[in-house]
Amino acid sequence: xxxxxxxxISINYNQARVTCAMLASLRTLTYPRYEVIVVDNAxxxxxxxxxxxxxxxxxxxxxxxxxxxxxxxxxxxRASNGAYCLFLNNDTEVTPHLLEPxxxxxxxxxxxxxxxxxxxxxxxxxxxxxxxxxxxxxxTGRSHVTGYLEPDRxxxxxxxxxxxxHGAAMMVPTRIIREVGLMPELYFLYYEELDxxxxxxxxxxxxxxxxxxxxxxxxxxxxxxxxPLRTFYLNRNRLLYIRRNTRGWRFWSxxxxxxxxxxxxxxxxxxxxxxxxxxxxxxxGLRWHAQGQxxxxxxxxxx
Numbered sequence: 001x002x003x004x005x006x007x008x009i010s011i012n013y014n015q016a017r018v019t020c021a022m023l024a025s026l027r028t029l030t031y032p033r034y035e036v037i038v039v040d041n042a043x044x045x046x047x048x049x050x051x052x053x054x055x056x057x058x059x060x061x062x063x064x065x066x067x068x069x070x071x072x073x074x075x076x077x078r079a080s081n082g083a084y085c086l087f088l089n090n091d092t093e094v095t096p097h098l099l100e101p102x103x104x105x106x107x108x109x110x111x112x113x114x115x116x117x118x119x120x121x122x123x124x125x126x127x128x129x130x131x132x133x134x135x136x137x138x139x140t141g142r143s144h145v146t147g148y149l150e151p152d153r154x155x156x157x158x159x160x161x162x163x164x165x166h167g168a169a170m171m172v173p174t175r176i177i178r179e180v181g182l183m184p185e186l187y188f189l190y191y192e193e194l195d196x197x198x199x200x201x202x203x204x205x206x207x208x209x210x211x212x213x214x215x216x217x218x219x220x221x222x223x224x225x226x227x228p229l230r231t232f233y234l235n236r237n238r239l240l241y242i243r244r245n246t247r248g249w250r251f252w253s254x255x256x257x258x259x260x261x262x263x264x265x266x267x268x269x270x271x272x273x274x275x276x277x278x279x280x281x282x283x284x285g286l287r288w289h290a291q292g293q294x295x296x297x298x299x300x301x302x303x
Contacts, residue, residue, distance in 0.1 A: 095215070114165050114176075142238070170193060
């Protein structure tokens with residue numbers, strides 16, 4: 001029996017050379033059946049042509065506008081043919097035996113709805129970025145990631161159910177995407193994959209960490225670690241995640257803590273450092289929530 005087809009989907013935005021490095025690593029994969037789809041999210045200043053010039057096996061989809069992380073991935077999903085979709089950041093590089101354990105983890109138990117591999121910071125001596133996640137704090141909107149910044153000595157080599165996956169590398173069966181819906185495009189950037197994981201879990205599926213697969217992550221190449229854009233979306237989307245995924249006392253206490261403690265603290269830090277662009281971005285992110293947005297809408301694949 002032939003192995004199921006895996007659709008590897010990645011987003012490019014003004015980073016063709018970075019994307020090409022990821023694609024070069026994909027050529028080392030030992031899994032026999034996969035397709036590669038790269039969505040160029042309307043790169044404004046850099047031509048993505050080198051992607052297909054150097055990697056003609058790749059299907060390049062040029063979006064007419066920047067759809068964000070979720071929208072770009074959803075465009076890739078609509079073009080995919082695989083039984084499984086692997087969403088891979090363009091600033092990652094893979095190990096040759098990445099796909100086999102991820103597919104095996106999902107094939108072994110139909111209750112597993114989404115899986116991430118171990119993620120290690122690229123260019124370090126094995127510093128872990130992700131080896132599972134204990135979940136998001138309803139008060140701060142921040143995640144508690146297992147193994148973060150620990151040297152990888154095999155201490156997190158046991159696979160198992162986990163609260164949340166990691167958006168840099170995650171695999172989902174296409175049948176579950178059809179059932180649950182596409183990645184929530186409301187976020188545009190940051191937290192959408194965590195929200196999607198919660199959507200999948202609410203349908204009764206498990207989120208799973210597969211320790212037998214590894215991806216190396218360069219992290220935040222496209223946006224930049226310290227950009228005002230990042231400040232805007234992180235703060236807007238932390239509150240958005242709380243609004244969409246908590247109820248009752250957790251919702252009210254989480255919202256109040258975020259607004260009365262986290263926001264003033266971050267505001268004072270930005271002001272003390274005279275980072276006025278970041279301060280404006282923080283408050284612009286909060287004002288978005290006062291504009292009557294429908295925060296519970298989702299998107300589905302056509303039947």
